[in-house]
Amino acid sequence: MGSPPLPGIPRGLDASRRSFLIPSHACPQGVTDSEKRIHNLTAENEGLKQSLGVAQGLLQQLVSASAQSPAPVAKENEGLRARVQQLEATLQQKVEELMCLEVQMDRLQWRKEEEVRHLDERLRGLQLSLEAHKNQPPEVQISAYEAEIAGLQQDLVREINQLEARKEEAVREASRCSEQHLQQLREQLAGVRQRLDALQPLLRGMKSDYNSLRGQVHSFADCYEAALGEARRQMCSALDEASHANHLLQGRYQREVLLRKKCQEQLLELKGNIRVLCRLKPLTSTDRQEGEAGATVGADPADDGCVTACYKGKERTFKVDKVFLPQAAQEEVFQEIEPLVMSCLNGYNVCIFAYGQTGSGKTYTMEGVPDNPGINQRALQALCREMEAKEGAWKYTVSLSMVEIYNEAIRDLLAKDPQEKLDIKLNPDGSGQLHVPGLTSVEVRSFREIKKMLSLGKRNRVTSSTNMNERSSRSHALLTVTITSTELSSGTKVTGKLNLVDLAGSERVWKSGAQGERLKEAQNINRSLLALGEVIQALRAKQAHVPFRNSKLTYLLQDSLGKGSKTVMMVQISPLEKNVGESICSLKFAQRVCKVELGPASRRIDASAQRDV
Ligand SMILES: Nc1ncnc2c1ncn2[C@@H]1O[C@H](COP(=O)(O)OP(=O)(O)OP(=O)(O)O)[C@@H](O)[C@H]1O
Incomplete structure (x- = not known):
């Protein structure tokens, strides 16, 4: 207590x-x-x-x-x-x-x-x-x-x-x-x-x-x-600086791009207007499944214009303008030819063709696959983009035609009846230009319309199989885009033509084991490719007469192969050992073409429009 x-x-x-x-x-x-x-x-x-x-x-x-x-x-x-x-x-x-x-x-x-x-x-x-x-x-x-x-x-x-x-x-x-x-x-x-x-x-x-x-x-x-707060302030100022620097860089980059385009144009003028590119096809999974050995053809790592091929123990070297390695992407290939494609808008005639034996990747390079399109779609898309960008200063009219040359007969791939055979004629307007009467030429206004036409043409294309490649295309496919550009301020009108050609297989006929109808097909293909070679030889030799008329192909391509035109040949090379003989043939052809000088390209300016101006 x-x-x-x-x-x-x-x-x-x-x-x-x-x-x-x-x-x-x-x-x-x-x-x-x-x-x-x-x-x-x-x-x-x-x-x-x-x-x-x-x-x-x-x-x-x-x-x-x-x-x-x-x-x-x-x-x-x-x-x-x-x-x-x-x-x-x-x-x-x-x-x-x-x-x-x-x-x-x-x-x-x-x-x-x-x-x-x-x-x-x-x-x-x-x-x-x-x-x-x-x-x-x-x-x-x-x-x-x-x-x-x-x-x-x-x-x-x-x-x-x-x-x-x-x-x-x-x-x-x-x-x-x-x-x-x-x-x-x-x-x-x-x-x-x-x-x-x-x-x-x-x-x-x-x-x-x-x-x-x-x-x-x-x-x-x-x-x-x-x-x-301090960090935010610093970040904002860093962002401002970065965006300012970015702005400056973008400006510089744009100037550089323009300069590069100009330089390329000048380079082409200086080199002559034919370029030979070589694309090495990669080993596909099918090739691997069939146990095929590759790497008989290779590129020189120190020189991107050099291809080497080993044949019968001997190594041979071929010179071209540029070699695309097997891993090269579709976009990389397109970027190389983009300036040429764009020059169409300035009134130049351009021809791009894919050459090579069956199965060497011609269609892959030109058409591509649905999720990875090739040159055709990329070129048309780039042209559409450029035309949209210049809208307001220029007016453009674009028309499209697609033909197939099969057994020396021209078929209209956009016609209602693609089986009908067409012929090549001189234009009756006296301009000296060639034309194909009855050929469908579709005016297109958008890339979507272009794609629709491309798939229609593809559906109509004749394909048949040989024992070398089941999907082998036995005809030449030619897609022609004609663009008329009008400068709104001056009224100057120029017309350029872009020809995109997927050639039929270049292999030697006896190797394909063809007979009968197939033999005839193979002979025709070889004849037209031979004619293409002769035309190029004549151009190289600056002969007065160039034999354009020796085949439907060269006749049709006359204005794109002749003087004042720009040409790109994409030589497709198979990596397989069994195809090394054909690969050497293709490379020889490429080298021959490479030596041809076409001289400076020229614009096609509409005379009447010039008069109006
Ligand atoms: N660079 C590449 N990358 C991936 N696959 C490719 C490449 N090149 C070709 N191929 C594939 O190889 C196969 C044969 O190619 P493609 O059909 O393009 O050959 P081609 O030369 O056009 O044949 P043809 O003469 O029969 O038309 C196709 O399956 C294609 O997808």
Whole structure:
């Protein structure tokens, strides 16, 4: 009872402590000592209950205050709460015991009262008998009464003593129990207090930690905001600088592109206008499945204009303008010829043809595959883009025709009846130009329309198989795009023609094992390719007469192969060892063409338009 008050919670506990000290004079007058003690114990018990209630309340506060505390304190609190619950249970048990004692005492009281009543009755009976014995001599009567009363008094005293002894015993027992219980409660309360005392500084420490952490978080957020702002500012200025630099670079790049185009044009003018490119086909998965060995033909890594082929143990070297390695992409190939293609818009006639044996990749280079188009589509797309870009300053008319030369007969691939054979005639307008009467020439306005026409032409193309390549194309396919460009400011009109030719296989006929109709096809193909070679020879030799009319192919290509035109020949080379003989033939042809100088190309300017200007 002499322990100091719990810091922070003195009032509740003091009140409870005061209630333990209820003085004995607070008991009603005339009660026995035992009753007084019971009364005091009950009061003390009540006081303890109250203090326990207060302690619980405080504990509750502490629990809620330390709700955000870390785990160890929460655990400690949990322990304390369990302890208090345990104390409550013990207290409850003791209260029940006390109640039992009270019931016992009530029962004793009742018995005592019964005894008294019984004695009163007996006294009354005796008084009655005394009345009845009044007639007896008074001395006898008195002594008899006295003896009886003395006996009764003794009985009564004995009985009262017994009851007193029992009561004393019960009270002693109750008091002993209560003392023990009280002692336990005091000890437990002291333990709780100690724990609370120990928890207080911990809680205070945690609070100050929490506050300092909060402060740190606030200051960190400020620092972070400031750093972020600074970083943003730096990034913005770096971006501005980069975009400015980018702008400058773009300008320079545009100038360089123009310069490059101009240089290429000049280079072509200087070199003559025939370029021979060579594309080495990669080994396809089919070739690998068939166990074909490759790499009989290769390129010189130090010189991109040099092809080497090993044949019968001898290595031969061929010179061309450029070699595309097997891994070259379609776009890379197109980029090389793009300036030539674009010169169509300036009134130049351009012819690009793919030459090589069956299966060497001619169709792949010209048409390409659906997800990787070749020169034809890329060229038309680039032209469309350029025309769109120049819209407003120039007006363009684009027409498209597609023919196939099969067995020296020209067929219109865009006609309703593609089987009809057409002929080549001189234009009756006296311009000296050739034309094919009846040939469908479709005016197209968009790349979408062009693509539609290309797929129609492809469908109509005659293909048949040989024993060398199932998909072998046995005809020459010629796609001609005629573009008339009118400069709106001056009215100058120029017409350029782009011929894109996928030649039939160049292999020597005896090797294909053809017979009958196939033999005739192969002979015609060889004849027209031979004629192409002769035309090129004549051009190289600057002969007055160039035999364009020796085949339908050369006749048709006359204006694209002759003087003032730009020509690209893409020689396709198979990598397979079994094809090395054909590869050497193709490379010889390429070398022959490469030596031809066509002289500076010339623009075709519409004379009447010039007159108008
Ligand atoms: N550079 C390449 N990259 C990937 N595959 C190619 C390449 N060149 C050709 N091929 C493939 O090789 C096969 C034969 O090519 P392609 O049909 O183009 O030969 P071709 O010379 O046109 O034959 P033909 O004379 O019969 O028309 C095709 O499956 C084609 O896709």
